[in-house]
Amino acid sequence: MNRPFGQRTAFWGITYRELMWAGVFYLVSVLMYDVALSLSERSWAGGKSLIQVQLEYLPQILINYLFKILLTLPTWWLFFRKLAPRPLERKAWLHLAAAPLHVYLSLRGFYAVADAFGIGHLEGYGQVWDLYISLLFYILQFGIFHAYSYHQNLQRQQKLEAELRQAALQSELAALKAQINPHFLYNTFNTISASVPPELEHTRELLAELADMFRYQLRATKTDFVTVREEVDFAKKYLDLEKARFGDRLRVDIHVAPDAADAKIPPMILQPLVENSVKHGIASLIEGGEVRINVLQKNGALLFEISDTGVGMNHSLKGSSPAESEGIGLKNTQLRLEKMLGAQLRISQNQPRGTKIEFEIKQA
Structure with missing residues (x-):
């Protein structure tokens, strides 16, 4: 069955369309962070234009969000594949442990790469802002992921219920079309079986098995x-x-x-x-x-x-x-x-x- 490219699975059950929207979300987040940081620094930027200030901060922001993406992948797999059947309340408690670890590891990786390539980043008490923004970003993105997952499950459930209603309707229509008193069928089979000559014992056995099947089907409805x-x-x-x-x-x-x-x-x-x-x-x-x-x-x-x-x-x-x-x-x-x-x-x-x-x- 040929599906549109966007509906095809890339990995872990994620479609290319979902990957595209996740990419858009990260791109918008990077741009908004870059603009906000540039505007806050422009007052003492020594006459530099807003574009110049933005370009100066872009490398560190890209490295920062690259580590966020790398750590989001295994975290997403844990919550939405490995622990998917678990209740949402239990997963919410687990997020309390996962969020600090996710933020700490992403910032440690970002600081290590930034220092290695001589790219500036917040230091000292200023790193509190990195912690705060990273934690808010974690809450925002996984809140969106859980909302989207709930929406998908709800759609699947509604589709399944619609299919079940359709199947039930088809069964009811089929039953109405073929509504014959089962006891009439049993009695007819017994009459036919009694009329079969003794030398056709195999035919008698087949009729008995057919009667048993109708009897079982009637029982199955009850x-x-x-x-x-x-x-x-x-x-x-x-x-x-x-x-x-x-x-x-x-x-x-x-x-x-x-x-x-x-x-x-x-x-x-x-x-x-x-x-x-x-x-x-x-x-x-x-x-x-x-x-x-x-x-x-x-x-x-x-x-x-x-x-x-x-x-x-x-x-x-x-x-x-x-x-x-x-x-x-x-x-x-x-x-x-x-x-x-x-x-x-x-x-x-x-x-x-x-x-x-x-x-x-x-x-x-």
Whole structure:
């Protein structure tokens, strides 16, 4: 997906547009400091023009702000990447320790370089002004950073809520279009199954599995959580029905760790991902392929992996998040996981061929 240059990521998740605005902020700060310092010194500047005085102070101001930038980068990474999930109040307390260290190191570096190149700077009690201005600058810039981060998070939350409302509306419309009494379906399946001759036992079994799937889907609309064992069994029934269609072209491998089988997860999470593997990965291959489901528990979290040996990542998935892809099942599954559990789908190329979808659910 081609994005405008300004929206592309430079590093640490920072876009080029954000880097540009940060550069503008520092440039304006340098110019304002230079003008203020020049105006305050002009009265005893010996008849020099304002431009001459500004040029005299510009080298020391540039060196001063260069050290501020160099120390801002790791400080920004600490607060907005490493500690991003922490509450704002806790980060505010941490700023009380980071601010003096940031100011001290930036001024020490500035004074050392200025002395080495014979560039003037405040000395003695006059250095109090450097400390004061540097501290104010720290508060101003990180105040802006936190405000911008809050704005971004709010926009993401509003976008997610809008997508969830849209997904819910689509689900409601789909349900209205296909509103058939589930009990009518069960009774119909039982009637058809009873009419199947004994020699067609496999057909009877398929009808029973299809009836079980409808029964599970009805239950899923009435409960928020099911066990991993129940969810995997539902996905297995779906794959059994697909195997009846594909025959030996579809192979299935399912592994659920014993300590993960009774854990609780939202219903109807695995089946859309498995369906994606069959529909987009294996259906078009003459030789078919294999679908694997692995569930294990590690460090207090459930780890899910759905992989296939199909055609691999197509244009709608490569380089995109599930929310940006064309698959409705992937979109809805990602939205449910993100909204309910804060989990993210990770889509990658399977080895040696195919697609792998992974996600992690933290256990309470």
